[in-house]
Amino acid sequence: MGGYRNNELFRATGLTLNSSTDHVTASVTNATTGRTGAIDVSRISNGLLVVNIANAPTGTDPTLALFFDVQDAFGNWVQTSPATSIGGVVVTAAGTTYGVINNGYQMTNLGRIRWAVGGTSPSFTGVSLSVHGRP
Template sequence: MPPARAGVPMPNFTATQELFRADGLTLNSNSDTVTANITNQVNGATGGLIDVSSVSNGLLIVRVANAPTGTSPGLAVFFDTCDAFGNWVLTSNATAISGAVLGFAGTVAGNISTGYGLTYTGRIRWTVTGTGSPTFTGVSFSLFGR
């Protein structure tokens, strides 16, 4: 850390902070975003919106605890931020946060900003693909920002 200068306060940095956590989720094609009935276990808030105003980038970790159902199931998870007019803009990798679609139980992680600056509000969004009504159960999201 640089030495203090007279009359200039030292900045207060938080290296990493947890912004969102939810687990035990079921993801399918009936919905595509974290919604109002899901509680953010970090702060108890509901509504699906995540305050990202204090960070410029971050890491989203997705864990699928159980083998998915359906034929050729695929799960792509994304992170969006909202502009001043209420339009959602993709800020994560365009394929999926990890750059690959998840088709099995396991863990993936990816950067939520890919070089873009984040706005005040973010959301986790997904796409489920495959046939036979694919479902991913036991899904958890952990979002960390810095």
């Protein structure tokens, strides 16, 4: 495709997203690098976050909102995805969702995937996350 080269920056599978953690820099191993910590987004100018939820969520009225943040020069995390969640909606069932992660902002060198769960005792299992970007 005329000079386009996809860069996979992050991949993790089989995750459980619940209220005990809220972002991938909190010990989720990046399968593309083998490391934990922030995602290096320095080589892309925009990207796509894809989320696949393999299993039906548990709990009462479970919801999952997913976000992409970048870190500024002072160490603050700044949300670059839509205010409600990637793709503009919260997830309530198994399936796939995705969202653009630049949203008009200048990307910085470090990023993270963050989530917020809602409901009573919510848990989303079998979750796969991947980030792909364009230079």
